[in-house]
Amino acid sequence: MAAPRTTGRHAPLNGEGAIARGKRAAALAAAELLQDGMRVGLGTGSTVAFLLPAIAARQLRGLRCVATSPQTASAALALGLAIESLDELGELDIAIDGADQVDPEGWLVKGGGGAHTREKIVASAAASFVVIVSAEKLVARLAPPVPLELLAFGVQRTLSQLAPARLRGGVVSPDGGLIADYLGPVEQPRELAARLSATPGLIEHGLFAPELTRTIVIGDDDGVEVRAGGAPAA
Ligand code: 5RP
Secondary structure, X not given: OOOOEOOOOOOOOOOHHHHHHHHHHHHHHHHOOOOOOOEEEEOOOHHHHHHHHHHHHHOOOOXXXXXXXXXXXXXXXHOOOOEOOHHHHOOEEEEEEOOOEEOOOOOEEOOOOOOHHHHHXXXXXXXXXXXXXXXXXXXXXXXXXXXEEEOOOOHHHHHHHHOOEEEEEEEEOOOOOEEEEEOOOXXXXXXXXXXXXXXXXXXXXXXXXXXXXXXXXXXXXXXXXEXXXXXXXX
């Protein structure tokens, strides 16, 4: 990985081009973390779309990957990466994924692509979970929407328990769960995460606690900054 910048300052990313460049920079830096023979969790989204060709280009030997969505699986397979199920791989050496928001404590909001349940399972199976984001994903405070995956049975009852929340118009997860968004305040993420998790009918929410993440790679036009997440060092 290129030498990281150590300041917390970032150039403002205005416009799609700059945001895409930030995502690409973070993804390319994270691809350098992989080594021959690793078992790798692949996230979902446009930042991961930059990661997959960067991994393939390294031509590592014996890489074994699990994908968090059908889109990632197809893109990875087309690039010649070996995709297996998480149960075949068991423990992962590393998982790399994007995020929608990152707060100063390392809390994440994920699930913009509706794959956060698989993404959380894969992140928690990895010895090292690496988050790759463009700099505009850094926020002073988390804000709604927080993605939710809900069981279809009794979904209106579940939504009333999670209020304010609404279904995301027919969007389903890779595993058939209904994707919804929690729209209320996110002042205390840990308390909100506990409340969401305790609601019957909720499959998973998109709040990822800091202790899940080992490293956050932030890209912008100046390069990348690498921050420690809240996971204990290996
Ligand atoms: C998908 C996710 C994505 O990682 C998140 O939405 C970020 O997406 P992108 O890289 O396209 O900005 O959580 O469920």
